[in-house]
Amino acid sequence: MARQQSGMRAAVAGLCSASLVALGVIVGPGIARAQPPGSGPTCSEVAGQVNFKGVSTVPIDPTVGDEVEVVFDVGFAVYSVLGLRLRGASPLLEGETVLFGSRNPVFNLTAVEPGTAVLELAVTYATEEQCIYGDGPPYFREGPDHAVVSGPSTLTITDSGSGCAGDCDGSGQVSIAELVEAVNIALGDESVQRCATLDRNRDGSVSVSELITSVHAALVGCPAATATATAIPTVTAEATPTNPPGQCCDCPADSFLECQALAQRGLCMGWGDPCPTPTAPASSAPR
Secondary structure, three states: OHHHHHHHHHHHHHHHHHHHHHHHHHHHHHHHHOOOOOOOOEEEEEOOEEEEEEEEEEOOOOEOOOEEEEEEEEEEEOOEEEEEEEEOOOOOEEEOOEEEOOOOOEEEEEEOOOEEEEEEEEEEEEEEEEEEOOOOOOEEEEEEEEEEEOOOEEEEEEOOOOOOOOOOOOOOOOOHHHHHHHHHHHHOOOOHHHHHHHOOOOOOOOOHHHHHHHHHHHHHOOOOOOOOOOOOOOOOOOOOOOOOOOEEEOOOOOOHHHHHHHHHOOOOOEEEOOOOOOOOOOOOOOO
16 A cells, blocks of 8 residues: 555656646746836837828809819828818808718819808828837837818809899990890890800899899999909928838838738738848758
8 A cells, every 4th residue: 555655646746747847848938038027019100191282173263053173182191091171161162071081182062152261171191100029020000190281272252143244245344235145045045155144043044134134234334343363372281201211121112001011911021120130940950
């Protein structure tokens, strides 16, 4: 019996010893690679660039009731565009003034009041951060969001009843020939497009009251024209560099965004400063 108990003690001791050795093999390397408490990756933001080149409208000189297309010419070199917001459209212009996730700043609106609108485009975009942890290769994570605003551009909307009624050639007065043409348009013998100033309410036809207005203009003269202008300046935002320091590792891409796209497909190591040195695989020792 004593000899049997002594053998069991030896077996248990051997098993415990083997378990501790195995635990040391498994845990030991992990402990050796552990970072000091509180340490973390070193990250730097990858800056973006938004370049405001100008803005145009169709039509160039809208009047109340017109469908107006406002188009901003913008160059984007950013990770992603989160939102585009048109400022200053209300109350003269109505329609959707916010676009989410679009790089195409085109707004389709309706002119509802005369006046001058001061338009600005606000762009919200997302960035990335390039990070390095220990001796490993660089990697990227989501960075902070930023917002930039274009300079102001003015758009003048005129009243639909502006201009001299019956002044078809824009001479500033209504002639007898223009009155005859106005009658033919009212009777439907000619298109209202031949003399748009007759159609004061823009309903596509010429009524008796609109004919009387043109006759009055021929007798007493046209009111003094009020000069209006649409100023559309080109505004350029302050640019920041697109690429972070370094280069695209293991592939011939020149820009960070192109390099990142290739890295996500597994075609290169990504952007680095400096690029990590590949480690040669260890050769097998001869038996």
